[in-house]
Amino acid sequence: MADISAIFFILLIISVAFPCMLTAWWLLFPSLITRAQTRVEKSLARSFWMGLVTLIVMTIPIVILLALPIGPAKFAGWILLAASLALSSIGSAGIAAHLGEQMKRAGNGFTPLSGFIRGAVILELAAFFPILGWFFLWPLALITALGATAFALLNWMPRETPQIPSATTSPSPSNSPISNL
Secondary structure, three states: HHHHHHHHHHHHHHHHHHHHHOOOHHHHOHHHHHHHHHHHHHOEEEEEEEHHHHHHHHHHHHHHHOOOOOHHHHHHHHHHHHHHHHHHHHHHHHHHHHHHHHHHHHHOOOOOOHHHHHHHHHHHHHHHHHOOOHHHHHHHHHHHHHHHHHHHHHHOOOOOOOOOOOOOOOHHHHHHHOOOO
């Protein structure tokens, strides 16, 4: 019975701590989180692919260091693993900020902080959902968050696409070829 209680309280503490950690990143590094949020909003697929490349590049030295029988090398491998997870949490804060912004756009009168915390809780609860959250949402969100963090740290912002007038809009009367005759 004590084991079940311990597992329950550990999960409870983690479920409270995760949104708090993302909120701390959002409050401490607002420009970095805003850049990650912009990357998630404007170029989600590129963030995923950049995260996959970053994950592969970081996994190789982590696996090599953890496989070595030398104590300091194993320690360096664990430090590198912790650093990569910390970096992906910055991108997760960008995803939570994006979710909070989407809720504000839906017409709810949330303050920025309230929307962000709600976005963080939604991201966390979606990742806790059995099977779908564990095996599909969480890995995809983690890889995308790592890519958004990489883009935000490199300060690479998505290009602005010029607005092309659609074929359904009518030209203004002053630009009409008939008025120029």
